[in-house]
Amino acid sequence: MAPTVFVAVIGAGLVGAEFIRQLLSIPNSPFKLICIAESTCIYYDEAKPITDVATWRQTLSASTEQPDMHLLTRRLSALVSAASSKVAVVDNTSSQHVASLYPVWLRAGINVVTPNKKAFSGDVALWEDILAASAQSGAKCYHECSVGAALPVISTLKELVATGDKIIKIEGVFSGTMSYIFNEFSTGHADPGGPSFSSVVKQAREKGYTEPHPADDLNGFDVARKLTILSRIAAQSPASHLPRLQTFQSFRTTSLIPAALEGIPTGDEFIARLPEFDAEFAAMRTEASKEGKVLRFVGVIDPVKGEVKAGLERYPMTHPFATSLGGSDNIIMFHTERYSPRPLIVQGAGAGAAVTAMGVLGDLLKLL
């Protein structure tokens, strides 16, 4: 018989709500959903777990308790001590504050599962504290969805490293937004004929593929954070020359925000002014297509050279980044000593509530 796992969910937005839906839909579930916390309220009752997928939102709204993370920590710690069951926090926020609590939870024996990138891509001290806390108590911290949503990226890299494979290069399109933008903008066909850069960004925003302020995607930070997460794992591979990354800003990330548009406060204004720079982007596209190449915003981790970088690169029309990508897919290629000369490739949707929630639930299932 599978053991019971007590689950506390923090964050009930798009991903959080979908996660709760999937969690409560598992037949004969070993999970007891004893807590849901949002920024304004919290439901907590060990004796009365939430079970009904149709009414959990009402149950949460009916609670008059304010969320208090320190109280939550005390309650869950007591539960770990009292129960022979496992306890897990599922952090579906993108909060730095919640991320900063992982070491406390892990030390208390509380497992952590999350798609939140903050803890693993920010200050290296927090990341190292998480590793130490987990090693100390044995509690697990799973975050497969912090890169490529449910795509098996982190688990694959960890297995390559743990079994002694030598990572030669990891190269990929890590941002669904950037993927969509350049799949549409740069198809390799000779100019003229392609859409303008600003029109593609505008369209991506209208489809909900970008953040409300597109500069939050075009700055490349999302890609830089994902690279940081993977690089810290790859750095444990034999013969790696990767540096100890202090933060996700410790290496070169090429922003696509035109210098004149840096600091523009609203997304609307940004979109309105972006056409001023269409000629620049079109010129880059023309140059690439003259070489028979397309533009892609990629991340590269190169343990041989000891280099990590994110930016716009050119790829021949026969390259998988040109032939195989579509929509807002991610693609990640692992070149290793064993996967050589041809890489291991993982591809598919790297964002979206359904696949992200699935990956989080998949991590939670690993606790069984």
Add this chain to the structure above:
Amino acid sequence: MAPTVFVAVIGAGLVGAEFIRQLLSIPNSPFKLICIAESTCIYYDEAKPITDVATWRQTLSASTEQPDMHLLTRRLSALVSAASSKVAVVDNTSSQHVASLYPVWLRAGINVVTPNKKAFSGDVALWEDILAASAQSGAKCYHECSVGAALPVISTLKELVATGDKIIKIEGVFSGTMSYIFNEFSTGHADPGGPSFSSVVKQAREKGYTEPHPADDLNGFDVARKLTILSRIAAQSPASHLPRLQTFQSFRTTSLIPAALEGIPTGDEFIARLPEFDAEFAAMRTEASKEGKVLRFVGVIDPVKGEVKAGLERYPMTHPFATSLGGSDNIIMFHTERYSPRPLIVQGAGAGAAVTAMGVLGDLLKLL
């Protein structure tokens, strides 16, 4: 601190030897290699685990003990009872006999890790007994490498199913041999110009990509076995109409062995006579290329139609099976409700000692 796991390895051929090399190369290893068994001899000593990657073969050869699987079972069962540590058998053979012992081991609390397809693709009764035994004792049976070597195929499918995703279709090139043969034979270029089918098969055999008797690849059984394994997992997906497959021969697999060459006893004779059928294969290629398509030997699992099949299919030049494949790569596309309209794709080497051993070791690491 990670717990100790006692490991007994059965089979020390290409994959087995590479597995032992990788296992013994893990720094601060939690694994104790207490047994290596081959068909003619066995080393077993709980008190003196094998640790030296340079001398294990000599240690094994020096043993005068005959392998006795029943004695091994008794010894390992006693170890499970006595020790608080985990015990695992790693079956690196392709033996049906060893596979038939998995339920006994699992019931005794001995974990099983293997790339051997036999137990999961043969008689459904054995497969169901393995599931029941594992559920009963809690011992694990991992066999990621039975499909696509270390590529994350089975783990990905299991996660899709366990989290409630609906599998719409799984489609892939599952045989490295078939992949190589058709990547070389059918490139989509107009005829004439391509190599003959027999010359490609001959070359594949010379490179060691085929079995000694190429008919053992061309019969499609290897693909049928892999499809059986995946289909039995996918059948647990919501709304699946997949049948309960009695064996890997319970569905349509198109053999590529010309009828007149069925039952030819030696690989040499088979290769000598294959050119008689080059015109037939060339005609299929011409027909495909007239439509702008290539030939690929694929496996399809369709839970919506309730269909499983393996055979030669045509794919447009823009399809990933045409654009993205090379060498002897496997490629597997998961079309699901959540990965829709674009599938989750896993691609890379699906055979070879290094990657297979790595996948087996990866499974073993999951026991920690």
